[in-house]
Amino acid sequence: MSTAEPRRLLLVAADPRTADRAAGAGFHVRTLRYAAHLTPQGFAARVRRAAARHGAEGIVCLDDGPAAHAVRVAADTDGLALTSAESVRRLTDPAGLRQLLDEDGRFDTRGQPPAGPGFGVHTLTVHGVHHVLVVTTRRPATGTAHIREIAPAAVGGQELAELRSVVTALLDLADFQFGFADVHVVPAHDGPRVLAVRAGSGSRAGELLRATAGFDPETWLFRGLAGEPVPRPVPRCAAAVDGLGRVLGTAPSPSAIARAATVPAGASTAVATYT
Template identity: 35%
Template sequence: MANLVMVMPYQAYLRKAQAEGFRITALWDPAEARRLFGAQAPEYLRQVAELADGFRLVDFTDRSAYAGAIREAVRETGADHVWHVGSEESMMLAHEVADELGKAVNSPRSVALLNDKLAMRTLLRDKGISSVRFATADHWTAVEPLLRDFTLPVVVKPAALSASRGVFLLTDPAELPAWHRELAGYTGPLLVEEYLRGPEFSVETMTVRGEHHVVGVTRKLLGPLPHFVERGHLFGEPETPRTRQVAAIAVELLDAAGYQCGPAHTEVILTADGPRIVESQARLGGDKIPDLIAIARGFDVKRAMFAALAGRASVPEPGGSVAHIAYFSFPPGTLHRVSGLAAVRALDFVHTLHFPFAPGDVLPETVSSKTRHGYVILTGSADAAQAHARADRVRDLIEVELR
């Protein structure tokens, strides 16, 4: 078996990796686990430690300790590779240390060209791919002078935050202070981009030895503006000329970045002038998209990424059903009572219902993927219209009363 040092492997990844012939030494940050899993974080990490072949805790924000933990784990295990396909915030240092040790799966440059929104936008401009007008600023107060070169509205976003945090549709310069508050202390580069109009998709790919395989195209359903928070995803888009266009431009980006191995998730808007790339990440799609792929196609994309690391390519068979995840977004406030959850769970097309609030809890305003109010995963729809109708039925059944 090959030895793999893996930074923040989720529980679901560990058995998949072992099934593909890897021994896993897992590195996790307790603070990152708390951010992702809340009060369940200690139990989650205990189970990771139990499943993994080796386990270490380290503070990802302490660059020296984090890099040292990777080096020590490689030295002790004789690891063949170091890999990180978790949260983007801690990804780059892991790839840099892996490259230094000769254990990199992808070059740090290729990962940066996908994950960093400014680096990606610059690459696309220089390569003449997916032309989108943009400008950069070092501070939110420097954004207003840039607006004279754009037609409002524009999209403003941080270059290095994930989960839709800080992505905002700016219709008036007077909204800049409100956007600044949503950045919550972020101090990196900022982007101003032309507002792209059209249906939005994501392309799920798996790269094996530099060859990019399209797993499928996901239709993204946006919630209300000015925030770009998805209210749902549909996996199982039929292959059509437009989805082939969308997939092709994602593959073009991966080629330009020099990406060599593993999953990528690339978001694309199909404008009247053709497909335009929004952003990309060197990891699996979030928001339960891997679960939708498994439901709609019977394909285990989590295991497939470890097969890719071993040099084996696999893609789902064509056909199948449409799987849908629909997110809840209720008015913000203190929850007094909720009803209809049992009725929803009793529906034969409901795979999973998640509503993590009890009376007395505060429902926050939905401004990022982390502040949504739960979700339902629906199975076996014949097409998108049926999936939408089923999601509407679920939303109609759930009644929330706020104080």
């Protein structure tokens, strides 16, 4: 999509606040809600007709629902995708992710990671430039009332740099060009291991970033798309969210948040190790 032309976006399955953020960044916005009675392919056909009718120059689908892949394929077909459907599929589909990592050769998919909490590396990508917004400590799922993520993670500079390097290399490998990614990583003696990737705006990062840094990811996704430099969020405090994404509270430090609740230990299955 050329920034020299009128910028018209079709937002698919977007919250009204998302449309307001896109409009606030200077885009001409149309929205289209999911139609539950349609198949994914039928809904994708409706998206293509709506994009043509409104003269859309880009189709944005930040949702990860059942029709999302068909919508991204339709956007690809009409040259309106801001990132390819294949890039998202290879990241978010477990088999696709493993194949992607195996093909590259820098990632080792053998073995099991240590049991226990891992990290969530939350990114915003515009025009293929990846911005790591926050690294969180991620707790095992034990019900919606327990702490699930704490931001920011209490990690040292070297470990933080390794996490950033692993995740941005992975996004480059997939040729991910636009949107949000939530990458689940666990530490291991031979380097961070990637467990899974989720694309879209459904992660808990938004609430954590708003609570700790006053930073709204969707606002900056569209402002970045409009050509503004995306700033790095600077946390003023720590915060925790539960399994439903609700902020449970804030504190001066991650350790103070962690002491506020007892969270059972858990285990995960490794997908990959970056070396």
